[in-house]
Amino acid sequence: AGSARIRLADKLPQGQASLSIGQHGYLRGVVADSLDAGPGTLLFGLEMNRNNGPWDVPESVRKYSGVLRYSQGTQDDGFSVTGMAYKNSWNATDQVPLRAVESGLIGRFGSLAPSDGGDTSRYSLSYALRKRTQNRLFEFDAYVIRSQLELNSDFTYFLADAQQGDQFQQSERRTVAGVNASESWTTELAGLAMRNKLGVQARFDRLSPVGLYNTVERIRHSTVREDRVRESSVGLYGENTLQWLPWLRSVAGLRYDAYRFSVASSIEGNSGTANDHVVSPKLSLIFGPWSKTEFFVNYGKGFHSNDARGTTQTRLPDGAASTPVTPLVPTKGMELGARTEWLPGLQSSLALW
DSSP: OOOOOOOOOSOOSSOEEEEEEETTTEEEEEEEEEEEETTEEEEEEEEEEEEOTTOSSOOOEEEEEEEEEEEEEOSSEEEEEEEEEEEEEEEOOOOOOHHHHHTTSSOTTOOSOTTOEEEEEEEEEEEEEEEEOSSEEEEEEEEEEEEEEEEEEOSSTTSSOTTTOOOEEEEEEEEEEEEEEEEEEEEEETTEEEEEEEEEEEEEEEEEEEEEEEEETTEEEEEEEEEEEEEEEEEEEEEEEEEEETTEEEEEEEEEEEEEEEEEESSTTOOEEEEEEEEEEEEEEEEEEETTEEEEEEEEEEEEEOOGGGGSOOBOTTSOBOOOOOSEEEEEEEEEEEEEOOSTTOOEEEEEO
C-alpha cells in the first residue's frame, strides 16, 4: 500500500518553459509562471502534447491543459480561486489477437479496428477558503465541473456483427456541483486536551446523457441504452480527538449520508427514483509513541454507492428481468497495526485488517 499527497502550488519560485521533441511525432510544450496581482498571486500554466507512437495507425494524441489560479493569504488564513481545463483526443489500438500477429495478418504494432479511440474534456472552477483564529479553523470550498467522454472500443471485432463489426461507444456528459464546509476547534475536557470537528458536504451530479451505443467507425447506428441521471447527496459528520494520557488518545467519529437518485431511461421500466441513507460510526485508539513508534486499533462502518441506473433498473438491454440494487451498501472494517519512524526519513506501517 502507498499514499500520495498532491497540492497545487500558489506561487512558483521562478517561471519555467520547456519544449520537448521526440520520435514518432512526439511534441510537448509547457509554460508556467506566477506574478503578483494586487494583494495576491496569479499563477498560470499551459501544456500542449502531441504523439503518434510507434503504431501502424498513428495514435494522434492531441492533449491540451491549463490552469489559472488567484490566491491570497496563507495556507492557514487565505483563499484561492482556480480554473482548470483539459482536452484530449486519440486513436487506440487496444489489444490485438496473438494469432493475427503470428499469422502475419498484422504486425505487433498493427490494428484490426483503426477507428477505435476517443475524446474527452474537463473544465472546472473552484473556490477554497481557510480561516484560522486562535483555536479554530474554518474550511470552505465549492466547485463546479463539466466533463465529457466518448470512448470507442471493439474487443470482439466481427463476433456479434459479421458485416459491420462490434465497435461500441461509451458516452457521458456530466455536470457536477458541490460544496464542503467544516469547523475545527481545540478545547479541554476535565483538563484533557480535546479537538472537535463538524462538517457538511453536498454534491449534485447531472448526467445528460450517459449512454452505450453500437457504432461503425465512431458513427452511432443503434442505442443499447441511454439514461439521464440526477444524483444528489448530502453528508454530515463530526469527529472528536481526546488525549486521555500522554500515551493514549482516541478519535471517534460519526457520519450521516443521504442520497437521492433520479433516472430517465430509454429502456421502458428502468426510469424512476430511489432514496437511501446510512449512518457510519468510527473509532480509533492510538497508543504511544514509544521510540517514535505507535500502535493503533481502528473500527468503523462505511458504505459504497451503487450506479444510479442500477437503483431503478428492472430490465436489461436484452429484455431480461433485473432486480434494482441497493443504493447504498454498508460496510464495516477493523484494523490492528503499528506505525514507526524509527528509521529517520522513513515512515513504515504494519497492519492486520
